[in-house]
Amino acid sequence: MQAILSASAGREQILIELLVNNGKIPTLIEELITAAIWKQKIFPIICKLEDFKPKSTFPLYLVLRHEASIINFLETVFFHKEICESAEDTILDLIDYTHKKLTLLAAQSANGKIPFEPKFQLGDLAKLSSMQELKKQAEMMEFEISLRALSVFRFITDVIENLPVSAVTRVLNTHNFPCLLVQLLEHCPWTNREGGKLKKFENGSWYEVAPEDRMKMTKLDGQVWLALYNLLLSPECQRKYEFNNFNKGQLLKNSTGKECAGGR
Numbered sequence: 001m002q003a004i005l006s007a008s009a010g011r012e013q014i015l016i017e018l019l020v021n022n023g024k025i026p027t028l029i030e031e032l033i034t035a036a037i038w039k040q041k042i043f044p045i046i047c048k049l050e051d052f053k054p055k056s057t058f059p060l061y062l063v064l065r066h067e068a069s070i071i072n073f074l075e076t077v078f079f080h081k082e083i084c085e086s087a088e089d090t091i092l093d094l095i096d097y098t099h100k101k102l103t104l105l106a107a108q109s110a111n112g113k114i115p116f117e118p119k120f121q122l123g124d125l126a127k128l129s130s131m132q133e134l135k136k137q138a139e140m141m142e143f144e145i146s147l148r149a150l151s152v153f154r155f156i157t158d159v160i161e162n163l164p165v166s167a168v169t170r171v172l173n174t175h176n177f178p179c180l181l182v183q184l185l186e187h188c189p190w191t192n193r194e195g196g197k198l199k200k201f202e203n204g205s206w207y208e209v210a211p212e213d214r215m216k217m218t219k220l221d222g223q224v225w226l227a228l229y230n231l232l233l234s235p236e237c238q239r240k241y242e243f244n245n246f247n248k249g250q251l252l253k254n255s256t257g258k259e260c261a262g263g264r
Contacts, residue, residue, distance in 0.1 A: 011142045015122060016080050020236035025083060026090040028070055033093055035067035041181065043138070045129050057134040064138050071125065071148045078155040085159060091167050095156065099175040101149040102184060109189035115139045123143060144204065153177070154223040179229050179250040186253055190220045 019025055043064070046052060051155075057108075074094075077083045087094060108114055115136075160168060171177050188203040198209045202218050217225075231237050232251070 010261050016077065016083060019077065020082050020086045023086070026084045027110060028074060029087060029090040029097075032070040032074070033069060033097055035063070035070065036097065039067060039138070039142075047135055052131070057131060060134060061137065063203045064134075066105070068141050068145050068148075068255070070115050071145050071152065075148045075151045075155075078152050081159050081162070084156060085162060091163060092170055093169050095167060095175070098149040098153040098156075099177065099180070101146040102153070102180055105143070105146040105150075105189050106180065106187055108184040109187035110183075115143050115194065117148060143189075143201075143221050146213055147201070150184070150220065150223050150227075154227040154230075160230055160234055168236060168240055172237060176247070178228060178231050178241065179247060181231075182223050182250050184224050185221075188221075190218065 043060075043099070046060070155172075156163070160171065191199075192206070194197045198210050198214055199206045200218055201207075202220065231241070
């Protein structure tokens with residue numbers, strides 16, 4: 001937490017040097033993936049145990065929060081080129097991680113399953129008494145994690161030409177990120193229409209958008225467009241990406257950017 005505060009406050013240079021010189025970024029990425037696997041494989045089993053009725057679910061909440069804390073930290077420091085490059089071979093694992101998060105995010109948005117509940121307040125943690133409440137909180141947390149994964153991926157695209165060939169291939173050919181990003185623009189998970197009102201998600205909460213601001217881009221919109229710009233206009237990516245008829249058709253879907261501006 002102190003590292004996040006230091007980086008956010010602009011006192012990150014010493015922190016960046018420590019992370020790079022001590023090879024901590026690969027360790028953080030491994031921790032991130034381990035936490036994600038626990039949540040995907042173990043947490044559902046715990047939720048199904050009929051005889052598991054803990055007095056407090058706060059310890060489980062802390063385990064779930066571990067993934068969110070790491071991705072939050074990576075989002076803060078991956079702005080720096082040297083941090084991204086210091087990931088070494090684990091950058092492939094991080095690319096796979098972000099792809100999974102963004103694919104699920106796009107699918108949930110297309111099916112209308114994005115959680116729109118108010119953000120959980122830390123003061124209510126002591127009141128957590130049921131696994132059902134914890135599951136709802138985990139869903140909202142997963143949504144925020146996915147949005148932070150989007151930011152991390154955008155920072156990866158900033159240095160795409162300096163990454164190993166295997167990483168570029170993973171982004172463009174294995175996962176076809178350009179088409180995935182277009183899907184995010186098409187379904188725009190961070191916008192929601194409710195009762196004739198347009199709401200957008202930013203800085204950890206939903207807010208109502210004034211009529212005159214509905215066509216303004218949010219930071220999340222910008223992250224997607226910047227990532228697309230980096231992937232499609234980079235000379236290295238242009239040489240490696242297959243511009244076939246399907247990919248061209250997908251990329252031209254949002255050539256005007258109207259979908260995200262107006263919401264679903």
